[in-house]
Amino acid sequence: xxxxxxxxxxxxxxxxxxxxxxxxxxxxxxxxxxxxxxxxxxxxxxxxxxxxxxxxxxxxxxxxxx
Numbered sequence: 001x002x003x004x005x006x007x008x009x010x011x012x013x014x015x016x017x018x019x020x021x022x023x024x025x026x027x028x029x030x031x032x033x034x035x036x037x038x039x040x041x042x043x044x045x046x047x048x049x050x051x052x053x054x055x056x057x058x059x060x061x062x063x064x065x066x
Contacts, residue, residue, distance in 0.1 A: 026055040
């Protein structure tokens, strides 16, 4: 049972986080921000794409710097 649980957890960690854990955490942050801004549609339309653009830009900059 313990071995099966370890295999299950390892699979999901590899599937969700994989090679770039920052994408997983940024995605969680954007989803949380979307839930927080669900009553403020104009702010959501402006803020969510900006946060996503900044996150993708920083990730690309980090990869390019390597």
